[in-house]
Amino acid sequence: MNKSIATGALLSLALALSACGKPAEEKPADSAPAAATSETAAAPAAEATTADAGGKPAVFGQCAACHAVEPGKNGVGPSLAGIVGRKAGSVAGFAYSDANKNSGLTWDEKTLDTYLTNPMKMVPGTKMTYAGLADAAKRKELIEYLKTLK
Numbered sequence: 361m362n363k364s365i366a367t368g369a370l371l372s373l374a375l376a377l378s379a380c381g382k383p384a385e386e387k388p389a390d391s392a393p394a395a396a397t398s399e400t401a402a403a404p405a406a407e408a409t410t411a412d413a414g415g416k417p418a419v420f421g422q423c424a425a426c427h428a429v430e431p432g433k434n435g436v437g438p439s440l441a442g443i444v445g446r447k448a449g450s451v452a453g454f455a456y457s458d459a460n461k462n463s464g465l466t467w468d469e470k471t472l473d474t475y476l477t478n479p480m481k482m483v484p485g486t487k488m489t490y491a492g493l494a495d496a497a498k499r500k501e502l503i504e505y506l507k508t509l510k
Contacts, residue, residue, distance in 0.1 A: 415508065417501045419493065426490075429509050437488065443467050444507045448483075459485030472503050 411417045426437035433439050438451035445468065449461035463483050465471055475482045476499050478492040493499050 411501070411505070415505060417498070417505050419495075419498045419502055420505060422490070422493075423502070426488075440506060441509050443509060444469070444472070444503075457483075457485055457487045459483050460487070469503055469507075472506065473499055476502065 423440065426435055427440045428435050429440050431439060431441040432453070433441075434451065434454045438454035438456070445466065448463045448465035448467060449456040460483055465475075465483070467475075473496075476493050479486055479488045479490055481492075493502070
């Protein structure tokens, strides 16, 4: 393999894993605004809708570190295109954990809400090392966005 390609791949993997493997830091409500890819302390519901002009919520930056939204484009995680209504472990070309493939889950609003709260608790043995999204308003906003991905 070309040395620069291997180095780039390793760097991409390291960045993606660093974003997915750690819980987001909680910031005090009176601190400076957080970057688009980090969570902030619990905010009033009116402030929870922080979608960009394309309708993508700011919290999706955490997801984007590992997941693409284009059909057939897998990254560290599988493509999220068409996730709502899809059977877990079913994206062609992605090497899922046996735990995910055999979970029997179908991604609907309720299942996604529970999973995004704590993926490793809901599906022990999953490869998704994301610590979870505790903020219910941000999960709701994220799920509403995921419903738009076709």
